Amino acid sequence: MDHFLYRDGALYAEDVPVADIAAAVGTPFYVYSTATLLRHYQLFDEALAWGDHLVCYAMKAASNVAILKTLAEAGAGMDVVSGGEYLRAKAAGVPGSRIVFSGVGKTEEEIRLVLEGGIRQINVESEPEMQAISKVATSMGVSVPITIRVNPDVDAKTHAKIATGKSENKFGIPIARAREVYAMAAALPGLEVVGIDVHIGSQLTDLTPFELAFAKVAELTEVLRADGHTIKRLDLGGGLGIPYSRSNEAPPLPSDFGAMIQRTVGHLGCEIEIEPGRLIAGNAGLMVTQVIYVKSGEGRDFLILDGAMNDLIRPAMYEAHHDIVPVQEPAPGVEQHTYDIVGPVCETGDTFARGRNMPPVAAGDLVAFRSAGAYGAVMASEYNSRPLIPEVLVHGDQYAVIRARPTFDEMINRDTIPQWL
């Protein structure tokens, strides 16, 4: 469910007409709904209400400080994967005690940064990384809570580029080697083992792979406890998928996910952390663009938009589907038209959809990409020297630009010309 609905013939973001925002900030832009963000966070929070838990928003999905602050004020923790994300979380007022640090290649500089600023736990991904954390922590005279990310070797049944839980993926340590690696952690100074971490992939639309992975984690918990380790916290990652197409998808709900977690690991008495990103932010955001031209090609019509692959890379990168809808509500019963929907960037990969049926639109019309709140703005680039597009946050009948569009000068002046030129 989201808060982008047609009302009196026009698409609204909560109580604000999307066309009003377009008139004020220009196109293309991203717009997020506060109510949708909060609702999705609350669904997870309620799904885990049966026990001690913390929902750590995977801020890689959408990391604008205003979005982080919105969620943090509702009680969310944050899952960060870089020093930059850690500093964003801090800028949003999130205390270190609610931030977990994930990622396969944490540098010593990043480790020092989070130890100085405070961290709930570091999720360790390899032995060399564990040694680096131990070294930095002892040099600072502190002890840091850690979990070790195990790779359970389960098939997440998702797009190959976003599956992480098979043994051939770069993530975590093989679960078969967990006892050995936990023994090593226990022997290293500056580390306090507190639990186990797992994350098997993103956009999972079936609970079975999660359940297989969590059952393995439950088994491992007992084994590690018998070995004398303290396992009091389980970080079960993110990955729950969202319906990208309203017509035919119905992935499991957060409540189903929470009940499955209770079933698989609830008996262990551990504090549960989860790291959802996409389900919180995905359907809380639109990318709004304007039609530049409708061009008749050989046997097809191209809808040429002012938004492009540099603004929303998911279709080009993962063949991802986004529903694309006119901002002005189509008349009831209007006949659909078939378009290839493209951006102006100079490569064929800049195609959002081929042979897409949608209500007819004309040059100058606004169209909105649904489900663009996660992995949209954060993956944007300035390819073709197209400035990053602005982000807008709606709250009831108010809205604010939460990241302004850079001017061309601002974009160009980030370059410097060396003294020999």
Ligand code: LLP
């Ligand atoms: N935790 C860890 C350790 C992760 O690597 C990820 C996502 C998450 C949590 C959050 O997963 P989510 O709940 O959002 O599925 N750019 C891709 C998705 C990459 C996901 C990377 N890791 C896309 O646009 O589909």
